[in-house]
Amino acid sequence: MQRVWKDARGRRMNLMALSYAIGAWLLGWAGLLSGSWLLAIPSTLLLGHSMVIAAYMIHECAHNTVFRNNRHNAQLGKALSWLVGGCYGSYEGIRNKHFRHHVDRADVVAFDYRNFLRRRPWLLKIIQGAEWLWIPATDLLMHAFVIAAPFHLDSYRKEKPLVVRAAIIRLAVFAAIGWYHWPALLGYAVAYCLFLIVLRTMDMHQHTFDVSFSLDAKVDRDKYDRAFEDRNTFSNLISRRYPWLNLLVLNFGYHNAHHIKPTAPWYDLPALHATLEGTEQDNGISFLTIMKSYHRFRVRRVLHEDFPDTDIGSGEQRGQDFVGVYGVSFLTAL
Numbered sequence: 001m002q003r004v005w006k007d008a009r010g011r012r013m014n015l016m017a018l019s020y021a022i023g024a025w026l027l028g029w030a031g032l033l034s035g036s037w038l039l040a041i042p043s044t045l046l047l048g049h050s051m052v053i054a055a056y057m058i059h060e061c062a063h064n065t066v067f068r069n070n071r072h073n074a075q076l077g078k079a080l081s082w083l084v085g086g087c088y089g090s091y092e093g094i095r096n097k098h099f100r101h102h103v104d105r106a107d108v109v110a111f112d113y114r115n116f117l118r119r120r121p122w123l124l125k126i127i128q129g130a131e132w133l134w135i136p137a138t139d140l141l142m143h144a145f146v147i148a149a150p151f152h153l154d155s156y157r158k159e160k161p162l163v164v165r166a167a168i169i170r171l172a173v174f175a176a177i178g179w180y181h182w183p184a185l186l187g188y189a190v191a192y193c194l195f196l197i198v199l200r201t202m203d204m205h206q207h208t209f210d211v212s213f214s215l216d217a218k219v220d221r222d223k224y225d226r227a228f229e230d231r232n233t234f235s236n237l238i239s240r241r242y243p244w245l246n247l248l249v250l251n252f253g254y255h256n257a258h259h260i261k262p263t264a265p266w267y268d269l270p271a272l273h274a275t276l277e278g279t280e281q282d283n284g285i286s287f288l289t290i291m292k293s294y295h296r297f298r299v300r301r302v303l304h305e306d307f308p309d310t311d312i313g314s315g316e317q318r319g320q321d322f323v324g325v326y327g328v329s330f331l332t333a334l
Contacts (some may be wrong), residue, residue: 006068006265013267014066016078017057017250022145023048025083028191032184033177036201040187048191049248052198054083056250056266059330062095065265085192086331087166089146089161093333102262105232106212107328110155111145113138114303116231128299136196138302138326146334156334198249199331204324205300206255208232211325224308232308233259233284234319235273236290243270256283285312285319297323 005011019206024046031043057066061077065068078091086094100108126321130137147167150160178185209232210224237253239245246253254269256276297304304323312322 004064004067004069004072009267010066010265013265014057014060017266019051021053021057021080021083025054029184029188032187033181035181035183042181044187044191045187045194048194048198051084051191051195051233052248053250054080055086055195055199055331056252058084058086058091058094058282059098059252060250060266062098062330063262065263067231081331084195084331085143085170086333087170088143088163089331089333090162092334093159094330097333098330100212101209101330102259105229106210107207107325108212109327109332110334111142111149113141113145113327114305117303124302128302131298131302134197136193136200139196139200139329139332140193140332142327142329142332146332196329199329200326201290201294202249202252203238203283203330204326205236205319205322206234207328208234208306208308208312210308211305211328216300228308229259230256230283234285234312236285236287238287240284243281246270253287268288285322289319289322293319293322293324301326 005014026327028043028047028050031039032047034043058077058080060066061073061080064073066076067073074091077095078087081087081089081091081094097108097110100106117127125253127137127141138296147163148157150158150163174185177188233256235254235256237243237246238248251269252268254273257264257269257272260276261272301323304325306323311321312319
């Protein structure tokens with residue numbers, strides 16, 4: 001068994017993370033299906049957080065940091081995608097898109113949802129209204145695009161059987177849940193929105209990269225070099241004083257450390273981050289500032305694009321006017 005895992009410590013740490021993600025997911029659903037209103041809120045929160053950990057474990061699989069064999073990483077990533085609703089897009093697509101993000105030092109997406117919304121003012125108003133209500137409508141739209149893409153884009157036609165199969169299975173499961181106890185579906189909807197909010201809160205201020213609207217576009221890698229990456233990558237720790245709180249998002253806030261060494265597993269990032277403190281590479285934004293920005297710019301962010309080398313301030317003002325971007329989740333293979 002030790003040969004299966006990337007390393008001995010990883011076996012212990014990843015088993016704990018996976019056990020929590022799967023166990024909490026099952027317990028969350030059990031609580032929602034129990035019919036107890038006393039369990040409704042804690043079960044919804046538990047279910048939402050289980051998906052957060054599962055999503056970040058998919059991110060680990062994409063970087064091949066869990067198992068020695070890349071095939072095993074892919075198998076786990078595909079299995080976990082069913083827990084987080086990412087099963088409509090291929091795991092290979094998710095991994096390719098995310099690797100382009102690291103290699104090209106850009107936010108690479110295949111679909112420009114901003115122009116799509118600008119051409120449909122009525123839909124833009126609906127999305128902006130939902131975002132004002134703290135509903136992650138932009139990310140829900142991006143997930144809907146993943147489902148629709150194989151039926152409208154030639155480059156995604158090969159994904160049609162995957163989408164159809166996933167849709168049939170999930171719709172059948174949801175129909176059964178609705179027949180057994182329909183309020184559980186409402187709890188799941190809330191849990192899923194909370195899950196997306198957590199992921200986008202971590203994503204939206206981690207870079208001031210160009211947004212490239214083609215997975216086949218060529219990027220000037222001389223211009224977007226390591227120095228560019230360091231300047232335009234930001235860490236957003238939940239807490240510096242209590243590092244254990246960062247485990248709530250599997251240390252994803254140690255983002256400078258992750259970009260400097262993408263092959264470092266999640267449990268090694270705090271130590272790597274410590275070696276960067278006091279250097280120009282340690283670009284940190286306080287989590288309180290992140291949350292204030294999330295609320296303040298939640299509607300404006302729908303159409304906003306950050307530009308490279310944007311000045312986000314310094315000292316106490318650092319990040320206060322940092323708008324950030326939606327639609328760059330590593331879970332959407334589009």
